[in-house]
Amino acid sequence: MTQPTQTRSWVSSxxxxxxxxxxxxxxxxxxxxxxxxxxxxxxxxxxxxxHAALDEFDxxxxxAVEATAGGQLNAFFELGRGPRVALRERLLELLAEGSKxxxxxxxxxxxxxxxxxxxxxxxxxxxxxxxGIEHAQNVGKLFRPxxxxxxxxxxxxxxYHGRASTIRPSGTExxxxxxxxxxxxxxxxxxxxxxxxxxxxxxxxxxxxxNAMGDAIAIGDAAEHIAGxxxxxxxxARDIQAWEYQPLGPFLSKSFIxxxxxxxxxxxxxxxxxxxxxxxPEGDPQPLPYLLDKRDQSAGAFxxxxxxxxxxxxxxxxxxPAHRLTLSNTEHMYWTVAQMVAHHSVNGCQLQAGDLFGxxxxxxxQPGQFGSLLEITEGGKKPIELPCGEVRKFLEDGDEIIxxxxxxxxxxxxxxxxxxxxxxxxxx
Amino acid sequence: MTQPTQTRSWVSSxxxxxxxxxxxxxxxxxxxxxxxxxxxxxxxxxxxxxHAALDEFDxxxxxAVEATAGGQLNAFFELGRGPRVALRERLLELLAEGSKxxxxxxxxxxxxxxxxxxxxxxxxxxxxxxxGIEHAQNVGKLFRPxxxxxxxxxxxxxxYHGRASTIRPSGTExxxxxxxxxxxxxxxxxxxxxxxxxxxxxxxxxxxxxNAMGDAIAIGDAAEHIAGxxxxxxxxARDIQAWEYQPLGPFLSKSFIxxxxxxxxxxxxxxxxxxxxxxxPEGDPQPLPYLLDKRDQSAGAFxxxxxxxxxxxxxxxxxxPAHRLTLSNTEHMYWTVAQMVAHHSVNGCQLQAGDLFGxxxxxxxQPGQFGSLLEITEGGKKPIELPCGEVRKFLEDGDEIIxxxxxxxxxxxxxxxxxxxxxxxxxx
Numbered sequence: 001m002t003q004p005t006q007t008r009s010w011v012s013s014x015x016x017x018x019x020x021x022x023x024x025x026x027x028x029x030x031x032x033x034x035x036x037x038x039x040x041x042x043x044x045x046x047x048x049x050x051h052a053a054l055d056e057f058d059x060x061x062x063x064a065v066e067a068t069a070g071g072q073l074n075a076f077f078e079l080g081r082g083p084r085v086a087l088r089e090r091l092l093e094l095l096a097e098g099s100k101x102x103x104x105x106x107x108x109x110x111x112x113x114x115x116x117x118x119x120x121x122x123x124x125x126x127x128x129x130x131x132g133i134e135h136a137q138n139v140g141k142l143f144r145p146x147x148x149x150x151x152x153x154x155x156x157x158x159x160y161h162g163r164a165s166t167i168r169p170s171g172t173e174x175x176x177x178x179x180x181x182x183x184x185x186x187x188x189x190x191x192x193x194x195x196x197x198x199x200x201x202x203x204x205x206x207x208x209x210x211n212a213m214g215d216a217i218a219i220g221d222a223a224e225h226i227a228g229x230x231x232x233x234x235x236x237a238r239d240i241q242a243w244e245y246q247p248l249g250p251f252l253s254k255s256f257i258x259x260x261x262x263x264x265x266x267x268x269x270x271x272x273x274x275x276x277x278x279x280x281p282e283g284d285p286q287p288l289p290y291l292l293d294k295r296d297q298s299a300g301a302f303x304x305x306x307x308x309x310x311x312x313x314x315x316x317x318x319x320x321p322a323h324r325l326t327l328s329n330t331e332h333m334y335w336t337v338a339q340m341v342a343h344h345s346v347n348g349c350q351l352q353a354g355d356l357f358g359x360x361x362x363x364x365x366q367p368g369q370f371g372s373l374l375e376i377t378e379g380g381k382k383p384i385e386l387p388c389g390e391v392r393k394f395l396e397d398g399d400e401i402i403x404x405x406x407x408x409x410x411x412x413x414x415x416x417x418x419x420x421x422x423x424x425x426x427x428x
Numbered sequence: 429m430t431q432p433t434q435t436r437s438w439v440s441s442x443x444x445x446x447x448x449x450x451x452x453x454x455x456x457x458x459x460x461x462x463x464x465x466x467x468x469x470x471x472x473x474x475x476x477x478x479h480a481a482l483d484e485f486d487x488x489x490x491x492a493v494e495a496t497a498g499g500q501l502n503a504f505f506e507l508g509r510g511p512r513v514a515l516r517e518r519l520l521e522l523l524a525e526g527s528k529x530x531x532x533x534x535x536x537x538x539x540x541x542x543x544x545x546x547x548x549x550x551x552x553x554x555x556x557x558x559x560g561i562e563h564a565q566n567v568g569k570l571f572r573p574x575x576x577x578x579x580x581x582x583x584x585x586x587x588y589h590g591r592a593s594t595i596r597p598s599g600t601e602x603x604x605x606x607x608x609x610x611x612x613x614x615x616x617x618x619x620x621x622x623x624x625x626x627x628x629x630x631x632x633x634x635x636x637x638x639n640a641m642g643d644a645i646a647i648g649d650a651a652e653h654i655a656g657x658x659x660x661x662x663x664x665a666r667d668i669q670a671w672e673y674q675p676l677g678p679f680l681s682k683s684f685i686x687x688x689x690x691x692x693x694x695x696x697x698x699x700x701x702x703x704x705x706x707x708x709p710e711g712d713p714q715p716l717p718y719l720l721d722k723r724d725q726s727a728g729a730f731x732x733x734x735x736x737x738x739x740x741x742x743x744x745x746x747x748x749p750a751h752r753l754t755l756s757n758t759e760h761m762y763w764t765v766a767q768m769v770a771h772h773s774v775n776g777c778q779l780q781a782g783d784l785f786g787x788x789x790x791x792x793x794q795p796g797q798f799g800s801l802l803e804i805t806e807g808g809k810k811p812i813e814l815p816c817g818e819v820r821k822f823l824e825d826g827d828e829i830i831x832x833x834x835x836x837x838x839x840x841x842x843x844x845x846x847x848x849x850x851x852x853x854x855x856x
Contacts, residue, residue, distance in 0.1 A: 125593050130676060150674050155617050156608055160676035161589035161683070165553050165778045166641055175642045177775035180584055180716065189583050191716050213594055213685070214603045214856065240775070246578050248558060248588035249677025255589070255777040257641070288608065288619050347605035347668070348856075349683040350593045428642065428776075 003272050005412050009095045010102040011109065013044030018406070019263075019416030020044055025091050026228070026263035026418070029071050030115040037071030037118045042263050042418065043095055046109045053108040056094055056101060060086035073121045073264065077208045077227040078353035081267075084208075084227070088268050117169050117262035120230075121206065121354035126167060126258070127344060128202075128234060128358040129159040133334035135361035138375040154284050157291070157335040157343040159357075162234075163255035167356065169262040170420045176397065176427040177256040179240035189243055193427035196238035196380060197395040200361040201308050201326055201371035201403060204232035204260050205337050207355035214348040219293040222338035225351065228264035231306075231403040231420040232358045235259065238374055238394065260356070261403065261420040269415055270302060273407040277301045277336055290346055291339045300336035304417075305329055305406045306362055308371065313398030315388050322402060323386050326371050328364045397426045431700050433840050437523045438530040439537065441472030446834070447691075447844030448472055453519050454656070454691035454846070457499050458543040465499030465546045470691050470846065471523055474537045481536040484522055484529060488514035501549045501692065505636045505655040506781035509695075512636075512655070516696050545597050545690035548658075549634065549782035554595060554686070555772060556630075556662060556786040557587040561762035563789035566803040582712050585719070585763040585771040587785075590662075591683035595784065597690040598848045604825060604855040605684040607668035617671055621855035624666035624808060625823040628789040629736050629754055629799035629831060632660035632688050633765050635783035642776040647721040650766035653779065656692035659734075659831040659848040660786045663687065666802055666822065688784070689831065689848040697843055698730060701835040705729045705764055718774055719767045728764035732845075733757055733834045734790055736799065741826030743816050750830060751814050754799050756792045825854045 008015050009022040020026065020042040030047055031037045040047040050065045057065045064087035067076040076084070094101045101108065130136055133153070140148025152158065176197055180189040208227035211217050217225055234254060241253030277297050286292065293300070308326035315323070335343075337357075345351055363371040370376045373394050377383055380393040395401070401424075405417035436443050437450040448454065448470040458475055459465045468475040478493045485493045492511035495504040504512070522529045529536065558564055561581070568576025580586065604625055608617040636655035639645050645653055662682060669681030705725050714720065721728075736754035743751070763771075765785075773779055791799040798804045801822050805811055808821040823829070833845035 125591060128676075151615070152608075152610075152617075152671055152674065156672050158672070158676055158679075160679055161591055163553060163589055163777060164592075165780055165783075166776075168641075175776050178644070179775050180580075182580075187579070188713065189580075189716070191718060213596075216606070216856075237775070243580055244584050244586070245675075245677075246580065247673075247677075248556075248586055249673075249675075251586075251588055252772070252775040252777065256775045285616065288617070290619060344680070347607050347665070347680040347684045348594075348603050349591060349680065352593055355593075428644075 003412055004092055007092070008097045009043060010097050010099060011044045011046055011095060013046065017044045019418050021413050021415060022092065022095055023413040024265065024269045024415040025088055026265045026269065027068065027073060027120065028263045029073065029118040029120050031118065032110055032115050039068035039073065041091060042112065045112050047112050047115055048095065049108050049110060053101065057090055061090040071118065074354040077121060077206060078210070080209045081224055084266060085268060088266065119167065119169050120262060120264050123164045123167055123356050124352045124354050126162040126164040126356045127159050128162040128360065129157060129340055130360035131157055131333045131335040131340065132360045132362040132371065134332050134365050135363040135371055135375065138363055138370060142379050155288065157340050159340070159344065160249045162258065162358065166255055167258045167260060170259060172257065172259060172422060173425045174235055174257050174422040175425055177237050177240065177252065178427050179237060179252050180243055181239035182243045194237035194240055195394070197424060198236045198238050198373045199308065199395065199401045200234035200236055201306055201328060202232040202234050202361060203304070203330055203359040204230040205357040205359065206230065206264055207351050207357070208353055210352040211345055211350060213350040216348060217341055217345040219291060219296055219338050219342035222341035223267065225341055226267055226337060228266045229270065230264060231261040231405055231417050233259040233401060233403055233420055233422060234358055234361070235422070259420050259422045261418050263418045265417055270407065272409055272412045273303050274299045275301050275303050278331060287339065291342055293338065296336050296338045300338050301333065302330040303407065307404045309402040311400045312386065312390055312396070314390060315386065318388060320388055325376065326369060328362050328369045328371055330362060332362050332364055333359060395424050397424050399424050431840055432520055435520070436525045437471060438525050438527060439472045439474050439523060441474065445472045447846050449841050449843060450520065450523055451841040452693065452697045452843040453516055454693045454697065455496065455501060455548065456691045457501065457546040457548050459546065460538055460543050467496035467501065469519060470540065473540050475540050475543055476523065477536050477538060481529065485518055489518040499546065502782040505549060505634060506638070508637045509652055512694060513696060516694065547595065547597055548690060548692050551592045551595055551784050552780045552782050554590040554592040554784045555587050556590040556788065557585060557768055558788035559585055559761045559763040559768065560788045560790040560799065562760050562793050563791040563799055563803065566791055566798060570807050583716065585768050587768070587772065588677045590686065590786065594683055595686045595688060598687060600685065600687060600850060601853045602663055602685050602850040603853055605665050605668065605680065606855050607665060607680050608671055609667035610671045622665035622668055623822070625852060626664045626666050626801045627736065627823065627829045628662035628664055629734055629756060630660040630662050630789060631758055631787040632658040633785040633787070634658065634692055635779050635785070636781055638780040639773055639778060641778040644776060645769055645773040645779070647719060647724055647766050647770035650769035651695065653769055654695055654765060656694045657698065658692060659689040659833055659845050661687040661829060661831055661848055661850060662786055662789070663850070687848050687850045689846050691846045693845055698835065700837055700840045701731050702727045703729050703731050706759060715767065719770055721766065724764050724766045728766050729761065730758040731835065731837070735832045737830040737832070739828045740814065740818055740824070742818060743814065746816060748816055753804065754797060756790050756797045756799055758790060760790050760792050761787060823852050825852050827852050
């Protein structure tokens with residue numbers, strides 16, 4: 001088991017920290033006072049500067065730290081599991097109570113609050129999947145009440161290519177996009193600011209080692225190609241989407257920005273929170289052989305609680321607490337991450353270190369578990385009332401959306417992902 | 429006028445060359461005998477090594493050459509029009525008859541046949557449009573005979589994100605992809621090699637200077653953001669596509685490979701071949717204001733003849749000439765390249781130097797002008813007979829597809845794009 005459940009850290013804020021106890025150790029890229037971006041590890045309310053501590057590492061762990069140079073983790077991702085695990089094991093020693101690294105605290109630790117977070121890697125290609133079956137059903141119902149899921153859904157881990165250039169770290173403002181929309185009852189579109197701006201709660205998956213073009217990644221090997229995980233908000237302009245998406249899929253309705261949490265939570269940190277892929281409902285087909293692996297079926301899923309919070313400008317002025325919109329879980333993924341990797345590469349498509357996958361919106365079946373306003377308000381038909389008396393069909397300027405994730409299991413230290421935040425600002 | 433129509437080159441193969449006379453001067457990235465990739469200019473049957481000739485350039489032209497260093501043209505693309513034009517003007521002097529560069533021929537010129545061509549730039553994001561209206565109608569007719577075009581087509585320059593990691597230069601083999609397909613009359617898919625492999629004839633567009641996220645590129649400025657053009661074969665697995673593409677668009681049916689011609693033909697070389705955007709048919713709506721620009725309407729289109737040739741393994745054995753499948757023209761683009769750029773960025777989506785657009789398949793309205801086998805054989809229903817007696821519904825292993833382009837106008841030297849080739853090899 002890769003989680004040392006009882007060990008405490010000399011970084012006192014780490015002990016009992018909601019996101020970043022010693023048992024997590026996610027990697028990221030930060031800068032401080034305008035410095036060049038560099039790699040670090042989140043520990044409590046602090047960030048360990050990996051290069052400042054370089055002389056504490058040797059062997060595979062040192063190779064891993066060296067690969068994080070240059071303000072991008074791509075080369076580190078490409079190294080794969082071995083060096084990543086070696087780095088984790090050494091970090092567990094260095095940051096545990098009693099380590100002499102504490103004597104160098106001023107040299108190697110920064111207060112996270114003083115740092116700016118960046119994208120952890122150069123994202124070569126971004127793919128957004130659609131594996132949240134409850135979301136697919138909820139959205140499908142709006143269009144096809146009797147037959148919400150298309151015939152391919154239970155055979156194909158549906159995905160499409162997204163825009164890599166506009167993926168931004170948590171905290172980046174979300175400029176309301178302009179575009180063409182078709183007003184209800186009209187036959188000609190108008191142009192203007194999006195009036196149905198939405199969030200989508202997703203899990204992000206960082207690809208580690210890539211494959212050569214033409215070589216498929218077998219599902220049994222897929223885990224070796226995954227570097228880590230983050231939260232992802234697939235901001236969506238529903239009115240632009242409805243008008244543009246036939247016949248080739250979403251385009252400008254999604255490409256204005258995609259927000260991610262900046263810390264890469266490793267597969268090793270998530271190991272205690274793996275679980276069996278839930279059994280398919282009676283009558284559902286078995287996955288085709290290239291998507292079927294015993295180990296993946298028995299431990300390929302995750303138990304990660306996912307939460308979406310909203311604050312409006314007025315709520316923040318009144319110091320009101322954030323309002324929870326969604327409480328969901330990764331267990332609503334119909335396909336595992338390994339199935340996504342195997343499917344994506346089965347045609348010979350080349351994956352590269354630093355590619356990012358989105359899971360698709362991870363809604364649960366119940367109200368309160370829906371991962372987008374489209375689902376919560378049934379396409380704007382049922383506005384929600386907020387604690388301060390405001391109502392929302394979709395997002396308004398000044399609204400801030402906060403995604404969080406938390407993994408808890410009896411006998412293990414809980415870990416989180418850190419936040420993925422974004423505040424909507426007016427169209428230009 | 430940027431074309432010196434009468435000037436001859438001291439590189440004798442350039443004079444009257446079908447693709448690369450003095451009046452073209454496309455840029456590319458090549459290597460020779462396993463050397464590091466470097467930048468060059470095609471001239472007749474030769475390649476001018478830009479860095480070997482660096483001391484021949486100064487001012488803006490030298491800045492342009494320096495930006496082509498490192499085996500990728502991205503930084504050169506980012507410089508924009510000014511340095512690109514200065515480079516062209518200096519190249520026109522250096523390669524014209526009488527230039528003293530001829531005395532350095534052995535130092536600065538390579539035989540193209542000795543060189544290997546590479547992708548000209550690191551492609552950050554690849555977007556495939558669908559602006560060939562005849563193709564959209566031909567394909568639409570297969571599914572909706574009475575209503576082939578969707579309601580958004582004449583308002584929205586339809587596009588979708590493509591896979592950047594599998595774009596390859598001409599000559600790269602095309603491995604037949606495997607994937608899920610739904611056999612006719614069945615309700616459950618099977619897995620295996622694609623049985624309906626197709627080509628798509630497209631124009632490729634290289635993006636030059638990018639825009640900041642949140643800033644739209646006005647249509648009047650769009651031309652400043654285009655670095656050049658190439659040919660693009662959007663290889664398509666029709667059976668995989670039919671099963672996977674609902675509701676989010678094509679994915680694995682396209683991502684196994686996209687081939688491009690390796691030379692970047694500049695806007696300046698194409699200047700004599702620009703033409704007015706053909707008037708919209710009676711009853712078609714005018715473009716929305718953000719897609720409307722007088723200069724673009726009057727000279728935003730191109731007259732580029734496009735050709736697709738096929739050879740089979742058996743034809744090559746028998747030394748039979750290639751069989752022409754398609755003779756089309758860029759005039760079948762319903763939207764101009766400037767309209768594509770303005771639309772893509774209108775929501776604030778960031779374009780970056782080295783992004784690539786595909787036009788979408790550029791079919792004409794007549795048989796013989798169709799830019800894919802899907803259209804030519806009506807989805808496989810009407811096989812074509814080849815000169816050697818073979819028949820094809822779709823591509824078979826060993827088939828080679830060759831795309832060519834040619835620009836001709838009375839009083840001007842004709843130019844071409846070079847070839848975009850790919851040979852199908854058996855699935856693994």
